[in-house]
Amino acid sequence: MSQIETLDIADWAPQPGDAESRRLAAALEAGKVLFLPRLRFELQQREKRFLDPRWSDRKAKNISYDPVSKAIKGAQGNASDLEDLRHLVERFHQRAVGLIRHLLPHYTTQLRLARASFRPMPVAGRASSWRKDDSRLHVDAFPSRPNRGERILRVFANVNPRGEPRVWRVGEPFADMAQRFLPKIPRQLPGAAAVLSTLRITKSRRSEYDHTMLQLHDRMKADADYQKNAPQQTMPFPPGSVWICFSDQTSHAAMGGQYLFEQTLHLPVAGLYDPQSAPLRVLEKLMGRALA
Ligand code: SIN
Ligand code: FE
Numbered sequence: 001m002s003q004i005e006t007l008d009i010a011d012w013a014p015q016p017g018d019a020e021s022r023r024l025a026a027a028l029e030a031g032k033v034l035f036l037p038r039l040r041f042e043l044q045q046r047e048k049r050f051l052d053p054r055w056s057d058r059k060a061k062n063i064s065y066d067p068v069s070k071a072i073k074g075a076q077g078n079a080s081d082l083e084d085l086r087h088l089v090e091r092f093h094q095r096a097v098g099l100i101r102h103l104l105p106h107y108t109t110q111l112r113l114a115r116a117s118f119r120p121m122p123v124a125g126r127a128s129s130w131r132k133d134d135s136r137l138h139v140d141a142f143p144s145r146p147n148r149g150e151r152i153l154r155v156f157a158n159v160n161p162r163g164e165p166r167v168w169r170v171g172e173p174f175a176d177m178a179q180r181f182l183p184k185i186p187r188q189l190p191g192a193a194a195v196l197s198t199l200r201i202t203k204s205r206r207s208e209y210d211h212t213m214l215q216l217h218d219r220m221k222a223d224a225d226y227q228k229n230a231p232q233q234t235m236p237f238p239p240g241s242v243w244i245c246f247s248d249q250t251s252h253a254a255m256g257g258q259y260l261f262e263q264t265l266h267l268p269v270a271g272l273y274d275p276q277s278a279p280l281r282v283l284e285k286l287m288g289r290a291l292a
Contacts (some may be wrong), residue, residue: 007035007036012099033235048161055085056120064117070086111266119263141196151268151269180226181219212283213279223260
């Protein structure tokens, strides 16, 4: 069964209606990728100069826009260029957030907006270690950012000017992956969460949920046999398309491409149409105890 659900929408402010919104949410909450092949994020003529790796400061992986401070980070250039670049990423941020609000109005009151990013570097050869290698199948979990089960919803837009797709592999459903790896995962050491938080390695306390998600992330990436033989499909997302998924749930790997925009939104488990579909609830059911 395909993990990709294709949607014929070419408008950043669609009006899907209640039944269609429910259908889309059910697909996303089942871990599928919503693929919108006709939704293009347009760059203006004078913005096309930003399709170049030289705008990256090379220290950060991505150029990111913070919706609270409205500032960008990770870019280099003169003040006026940086302001134009900030504007571009801000426009993507507004478009992506508007799209989610229109497609999934049920989520709107509970969404917490996080950063948008512009990724001008080629995917190939960018990883510094296996743990950071996003060309290996994984679910998103971040060592310094515990979230206690809060969802990670992401909107992506390929803006490659040379016709190059963003090639992903999309893996098996979350519960299948979890059942495979959970038996090998040790419990978090008593006291470890407090130490990590006191040393400010984590920005808040790492819950057992966060510990388990990080372990799943690492064990998936470290397992060469799993990478090769796990159920998966290769999906080339063409330039001029958009796709959306819960990246804490959808097993994914970025295999190639260059020039991508991404927006992250967070949603509490209670904000889902079906809270039982959340990785937190799936793991709690499999492990037989509360994790957050
Ligand atoms: C990822 O989230 O693992 C990478 C996605 C991408 O850069 O295409
Ligand atoms: Fe990822």
